[in-house]
Amino acid sequence: MKKHDMVPEHSFFEALATCLIAITPKDHYKRLDEGSIVLKKSKTFSFCKEGVVVEGESSPIKSDIVIFGTGFKGDQKITNMFTSEYFQSIAVGPISSTVPLYRECIHPKIPQLAVLGYSESLANLYTAEIRGKWLAHLIDGGFRLPSVKAMQGDILEWEKFMKRYSRVYFRRSCIGLLHIWYNDQLCQDMGCNPRRKNSILAELFEIC
Known part of the structure; x- marks a missing residue:
């Protein structure tokens, strides 16, 4: 990467924390060396x-x-769904904060709106599926949303974590570093046991 001036300004850890990790195509560096791909910054x-x-x-x-x-500007798409200026003003929040979605799905002040797929994870297809199950349980009356204040407090805790490990990209709402913990939260909301093994040691050290 250094040879071809591809080293990003952010660190590898920050890339993990914000879902900016990418996989290069087959023979990418070989094609750079032979000149069939030319990079221009x-x-x-x-x-x-x-x-x-x-x-x-x-x-x-x-x-x-x-x-x-x-790329995709998901926050603009959420805003543009509304014709109401009020809803447009609160839908994604200020640029200095994360997009305010409880469990990365529900806006506390617009609980009739569910957004699946805005935030990213290590496995987006799996994450979208479990969010879909969570939403189905909610609509079916399997559980109730907490108060607006409680949802906003939960969102703020996630935002603090994202800003701690990302200087710029916290707005992407990447949950990659907390993927398992996030899934456990959704399972608990749905009344499912998030513990999949027979002991606490197995939970901590065995592979999934």
């Missing part, structure tokens, strides 16, 4: 007749097709 770019003009480059990069890999 730039804060800005623009288009011209020949292709793309990258900041810091003396000549444009000739291109027939440009693919934008810009």
Whole structure:
């Protein structure tokens, strides 16, 4: 990564804490060495007749097709679901906080709205499935939501953790480091025993 100027500004631990870990495609570094993939770092770019003009480059990069890999702005999508200015103003909270979702699903002030899939984890398909089961239990009357104040307090505790281990990316609401604990919370809400082994030592040291 250092050879090809790919070392990010954030640490490896911060990448784990914010779900920024990525897997490179097969033969990625080999293709970089042979020149079939060329990396260009730039804060800005623009288009011209020949292709793309990258900041810091003396000549444009000739291109027939440009693919934008810009990521997903889930907080904007949540906000844009509402026409009410009030709901738009509270849906995702200020930029200095995490998106306020209790159990990463329910907005305390908009409990009729469930958002599944905004926050990320180590295994997003599994996490989305257990959230779906949790929501089904809630709708079916299997348990009740706590008070707005209690939900907001719980969200604040998660936010403190995320900000402790991430300087910038806490808004992504990554639960990767607390994946098992989070699942245990959902199980307890649904009345399921989160303990899957026969002893406390097995819970602490055996593989899942």
